[in-house]
Structures are given as structure tokens and as C-alpha cells.
Amino acid sequence: MTDSTAKSSTSPDLDAVTGQEPTHENLYAEQKSPARHATRTPPPAHEKPEPQHLRDLFDNATFEHHYQPDSTIVLHGDRVQAMYLIVSGTVRCCTIDPEGRRQIFRFAQKGAVLGVADIDKWHFTAEAVDHVILRSVAQSTLRQALTANPRLCQELVTRICELLRKDERQLLSLAHNKAPERLLQFLTDFSAERGASGKSHVALPMCRRDIADHLGLSIETVSRAFSTLKNSGQIEMPTFESYRICPPAPVA
Amino acid sequence: MTDSTAKSSTSPDLDAVTGQEPTHENLYAEQKSPARHATRTPPPAHEKPEPQHLRDLFDNATFEHHYQPDSTIVLHGDRVQAMYLIVSGTVRCCTIDPEGRRQIFRFAQKGAVLGVADIDKWHFTAEAVDHVILRSVAQSTLRQALTANPRLCQELVTRICELLRKDERQLLSLAHNKAPERLLQFLTDFSAERGASGKSHVALPMCRRDIADHLGLSIETVSRAFSTLKNSGQIEMPTFESYRICPPAPVA
DNA sequence: CGATCTGTTGACAATGCTCAACGTTCGTGG
DNA sequence: CCACGAACGTTGAGCATTGTCAACAGATCG
Incomplete structure (x- = not known):
């Protein structure tokens, strides 16, 4: 039924960012980091500022993944190997139900992070709508950072809650x-x-x-x-x- | 429009949960259900095994809150002061949209926890469907436990993700x-x-x-x-x- | 016994889906 | 260069599903 089955482009996952370990500590610093999403700044491998935000983790990304329109980024049911930051482009997050009908939960844009609410396996399929550029952080790196820094854990919770709010807003819209x-x-x-x-x-x-x-x-x-x-x-x-x-x- | 605007019963929130004295009462004997397993086992205040699960936190609850059918448990927009475990009964989690239409996101039953995804303010209204019995844990206690024990944080994330899955399942159902x-x-x-x-x-x-x-x-x-x-x-x-x-x- | 509340059922209108036709754009091949 | 087909978006017609309005039945309660 669904037409968009094109797959191509680099399929990253593990290779990309098995970055080193940002260690420990929960020193409190500033609240909102500026550093939105810059043009790739080569990460100085030696200095490692403690990541205070999820976004900071992506600063160590060694390169960016490119996806052509309609190509698959992650597949529903696959093991989660990394978390992705959308640098540019639009991603559709969807599932196909047993009857073959597609539901697009949301469109994710620049600045959104894919994988905040996917623990073990992806619970949706992500496809590029247009040309998409991503940065990734390996799951292992993420876990380390999370256990080392409760603030990150809290931000993760906050982000998931935002997803929940959006879904419920969408629910309301569909219902009424x-x-x-x-x-x-x-x-x-x-x-x-x-x-x-x-x-x-x-x-x-x-x-x-x-x-x-x-x-x-x-x-x-x-x-x-x-x-x-x-x-x-x-x-x-x-x-x-x-x-x-x-x-x-x-x-x- | 919506008829069920009944509010009554004990409204706990701050007083109750802060551990000390249950000021107002929650006696209120029989209504419908003969209190499934409402007999509170007095928690041994001295010994405190490290809580490994969110549920364990509720073992220290000093008493249980009772709600009559159609009474309000928490109100959309109010500050979150506690997290609740449903001991028995059914709770409806809903919001009223600007046009006055009500959307019930889910019905929560025995064993469900209210407040896992509500950081600062409640993002829904919870009302008792039938006779409901709850145990509560103060927000402050919860936060302490969360920072002290990463496992709890992880369980919290897992539970929120389950909510997300359910919402998305519901979304699919409404859409198709x-x-x-x-x-x-x-x-x-x-x-x-x-x-x-x-x-x-x-x-x-x-x-x-x-x-x-x-x-x-x-x-x-x-x-x-x-x-x-x-x-x-x-x-x-x-x-x-x-x-x-x-x-x-x-x-x- | 009457009033009220909830659930059910019917009639009709509104909304949205299906099928179909048409226009435009784009890429391919003559 | 133009013709053709494919893909996409738009619009119309008929039908299915659902909302709205209304009537009615059963339960509860005073």
C-alpha cells in the first residue's frame, strides 16, 4: 500500500559515534545552553566539557549522515544503536498497522532528537521526507552519560514528556x-x-x-x-x- | 457540556502527602466496592530497604486516600505535589479542550501510577470512576529517591515510554x-x-x-x-x- | 407514583471515504 | 523538440459512517 519504500543512503548506526566516555559529575551550570546547532565544529578530542544537555553529546559526532528523500533512517523493530539529532530536513515517524495502513505520529524537524523514547528497539520507522542531515550518538555513549549525569536523565524525561504532550494534543485533534x-x-x-x-x-x-x-x-x-x-x-x-x-x- | 463536573471527597495534595497527619478524613465506609484490599500494613518506619522499584516507594505510605465516584483526584494545571499508586478502582485521566469537549486519554486501573509524566504541573485531570483507593508519595521524596537511585530513574523512563506507546496505539485506533x-x-x-x-x-x-x-x-x-x-x-x-x-x- | 438519569433505538443531516475524471509537472524516449 | 506516461494534486458524485435530535425503556430515588 504505502508507496514510499525507497531506501538508500549511508546507514550509520554503530560506526559513527563510538565516542570516548564523557565521565561523571553533576555540577550545575547554566540552564539553557546557547549552541543551537552549528555548522560542524570539529570536536577537540582532548578537552571534554561535561555534557550538560543532550545536545552537547552530539558535539562529539565525527560526521553527519545524509539521507535522500524517502529513504529509511531507522526501521520499526530494529535494535536501537544510536540516538540522532536532526541537523536539517524533516523526518516522518510512522508505523504500519496490521491492515497495512500507515500512521505518521509526527514530523520531526531541525533540533529534534530521534530515539529519546526508544529503549531497546525502535517503536517506529523513521523516513526522510526531504534531504535530511543527522548527527548520531552511540547508545552505549548515551547510557554512560546518563548514568554519570542525572541532569541528562532529567532532560531525557522532559523530552519524552514533551512527546507525550504532543501525542495527546494530536489525540484531542483526531477525536474532536x-x-x-x-x-x-x-x-x-x-x-x-x-x-x-x-x-x-x-x-x-x-x-x-x-x-x-x-x-x-x-x-x-x-x-x-x-x-x-x-x-x-x-x-x-x-x-x-x-x-x-x-x-x-x-x-x- | 460535559456533565461530570462533580467534585467532592477528600482532596489531599499537600497536607496528606507530606507524611504527617492526615488532617481531614477519609473514612467514608462503603459506597460501591467493599474496599478490595485496602487494609494498610503499617510500614516499619525505622527500616528502609533501598527502593528498587517505584512501587517500593509506596510501601511507606502511611495511609490510603479514598475517593467517591466522580470525585476529582488531581486537577489539570495544579502543581504536582505527589505521585499516586492506584490500589483499587478505576481513574479517568482527561482534559477539557477550549471548546468544552472532554477527552479521556486513558483509564488507569489497579497497579497504575499517576504522575510519572507530570513534572511540575498536572497535565490532565484525574477523576474517580468508581470507588478509588490511592497511596501517595510526596514529590520531594520521589525526587530524592530518583537522584539517589538511577534504577528508579530508568524505571520512570520505562513507564513514561509505556504511556507513550499506549497513546500512540490509541492514536492509531482513532485515525483508522x-x-x-x-x-x-x-x-x-x-x-x-x-x-x-x-x-x-x-x-x-x-x-x-x-x-x-x-x-x-x-x-x-x-x-x-x-x-x-x-x-x-x-x-x-x-x-x-x-x-x-x-x-x-x-x-x- | 412521578422525576430523573442512563442506555437504547430511529430518522435525518453532516462529514468523510471511495471512485472517477481532469490538470499540471516532470522525466523518458521517440 | 515534442509526445507520452507516471505521479501528484484537485474537484465532483455517490455512498458509508457518524453526529444530532428525538422518543422511549428501565432503574433509582424521593
Whole structure:
């Protein structure tokens, strides 16, 4: 049923980052580290600042993995060998149910981490929507860092909880909202996650099929929902793969 | 809209949990259920074996909280002051969305823990479905135990991940299944969680409204779905508040 | 006994899915 | 260079499922 079965690109996993061990301690420092996601800074192998955030672990990544559109990043059921940071691109996290229907739990974008809630085996399949660049940290490295630093453990919990919140928000949307409302919420969330200013137009990397499988709708209904939102002036679409949310529209 | 706004009973939170004196009372003898195994075994305050599991923390609980049907246990948005173990009864975890519609994320039963994924504030409202008995552990105690014992932290992560899996399973159900299928899956899961043998009949403590708000359906549709399942021989219902899942039914 | 609450069932309308047709874009091959 | 087919998005028509409104039955309670 599902069309996107393309697989290719480098399949990393273990090789990449069997980095050395960042040891111990839980000295408290600053709260929010700046260092968002930079252009790869070669890690100085000798100096090892204690990682205070999950993100810091990726600073030791020796290189970046590239994925072509529609290629598989991790496969549902496979052993977890690493955790991934999305440097750029969009990833869809999905499963196929017994009847062959696909459910996309979420689209993960730049800055998101794959594998925070996957203990032993991946509980979803991750595929590249567009061109995706990842950095990875070996599972063993991660475990060491976690036991050494309770703060990291806490951040992990926080991140998983955020996933939970998102899922429950999605649950609410599926349970109560009509197609156009679901779509609008999705578009709003998507642009928010991407840090869009609301001024400029946001690119929609995924196809209608992907959106449909995310919102639990058919592609036709998604298409109609787009039309509804456009006609009612809630969104603006220069092309079918870019959009902008229009201000709340002063209703009566 | 939502009718179940009843709030009453002992609302513990700070006082109770902080270990000292249970100020207000929780006597309140019989309501429905004759307190399954509510007899508290007095914890030997002096000896404290290192807790290896989250459950162990509750062994030190000095008493048990009782809740009448439809009473509020914790309120969405309130500060988290404790974590709760369900000793008996069924709890519904829900939120009310801006439009006033209620979504029940899950029904928690005996052995479940409330508050594993709520860091600072409760992100849902918990209400007693039937007579509920809880044990609690103060947030501060929990934090101490967590920092002292990485195993506990890991168990916490595992439990949150289980929640995530359940939510995603629910997501899948809402996105792809028709009413009767959703209901059947719910009934199956519910009896499984309760450890039902499959032989005997399972009591349905919650009303149709609750089930509807859990499955994202109207009460009428839930009622019709029950009829469908009964007529097709997939379930058996001696009364409208007890059921039994019938074997897979040998199809062609 | 009447009032109320819950669950069930029916009739009708609204929403969304399926099937189908059509336009556009893109890549391939004549 | 153009024709063709494939893939994708859009739109329409008919049908299935579900929500809404309404009536009714049984249980509980005063």
C-alpha cells in the first residue's frame, strides 16, 4: 500500500559515534545552553566539557549522515544503536498497522532528537521526507552519560514528556476536530516548530499522502481541507508546497 | 457540556502527602466496592530497604486516600505535589479542550501510577470512576529517591515510554478504526490491563459518556457499536455494565 | 407514583471515504 | 523538440459512517 519504500543512503548506526566516555559529575551550570546547532565544529578530542544537555553529546559526532528523500533512517523493530539529532530536513515517524495502513505520529524537524523514547528497539520507522542531515550518538555513549549525569536523565524525561504532550494534543485533534481544523492545527504547529516568524511563507516538505496519514484522513479530504482554509482566508498558498497562516481573522 | 463536573471527597495534595497527619478524613465506609484490599500494613518506619522499584516507594505510605465516584483526584494545571499508586478502582485521566469537549486519554486501573509524566504541573485531570483507593508519595521524596537511585530513574523512563506507546496505539485506533473496532479494542485492552482471564466477565465501571469521550465518539454511536458487537457475537453482555470478549470467531 | 438519569433505538443531516475524471509537472524516449 | 506516461494534486458524485435530535425503556430515588 504505502508507496514510499525507497531506501538508500549511508546507514550509520554503530560506526559513527563510538565516542570516548564523557565521565561523571553533576555540577550545575547554566540552564539553557546557547549552541543551537552549528555548522560542524570539529570536536577537540582532548578537552571534554561535561555534557550538560543532550545536545552537547552530539558535539562529539565525527560526521553527519545524509539521507535522500524517502529513504529509511531507522526501521520499526530494529535494535536501537544510536540516538540522532536532526541537523536539517524533516523526518516522518510512522508505523504500519496490521491492515497495512500507515500512521505518521509526527514530523520531526531541525533540533529534534530521534530515539529519546526508544529503549531497546525502535517503536517506529523513521523516513526522510526531504534531504535530511543527522548527527548520531552511540547508545552505549548515551547510557554512560546518563548514568554519570542525572541532569541528562532529567532532560531525557522532559523530552519524552514533551512527546507525550504532543501525542495527546494530536489525540484531542483526531477525536474532536473536523478535517479543516485538524489541518489548520497541523500547519500552525508545524510552522511554530520550525520557528517561523509568521511573516514569511513556510515550505511544506511532505506530500498530501503524508499529511493525510498524519491527520487520519484521505488525501482527497486533505486537499479539500486546504481549499476550505484557502477560501475562508485562514491560510495563503502561493504554491501547493508553501503556505502562511493568516491572522486569526476578526470574526463577529 | 460535559456533565461530570462533580467534585467532592477528600482532596489531599499537600497536607496528606507530606507524611504527617492526615488532617481531614477519609473514612467514608462503603459506597460501591467493599474496599478490595485496602487494609494498610503499617510500614516499619525505622527500616528502609533501598527502593528498587517505584512501587517500593509506596510501601511507606502511611495511609490510603479514598475517593467517591466522580470525585476529582488531581486537577489539570495544579502543581504536582505527589505521585499516586492506584490500589483499587478505576481513574479517568482527561482534559477539557477550549471548546468544552472532554477527552479521556486513558483509564488507569489497579497497579497504575499517576504522575510519572507530570513534572511540575498536572497535565490532565484525574477523576474517580468508581470507588478509588490511592497511596501517595510526596514529590520531594520521589525526587530524592530518583537522584539517589538511577534504577528508579530508568524505571520512570520505562513507564513514561509505556504511556507513550499506549497513546500512540490509541492514536492509531482513532485515525483508522470505525466505531465498533475502536470499542472492541478498548474492551480488549481494558480487560487485559485488569488481568482478566478471558473466561469470566469483566465489569465496566465507567458510563457510556466516558467511553465515548475516550474513543472520540458520541454516546449514541458507542451504544450502537455495543449492539453491533453483540449482534455479531464478538462480545457477550449479561448486563450493560459487564462484558466478555468472545473468541476470535472463526471467519471464512 | 412521578422525576430523573442512563442506555437504547430511529430518522435525518453532516462529514468523510471511495471512485472517477481532469490538470499540471516532470522525466523518458521517440 | 515534442509526445507520452507516471505521479501528484484537485474537484465532483455517490455512498458509508457518524453526529444530532428525538422518543422511549428501565432503574433509582424521593
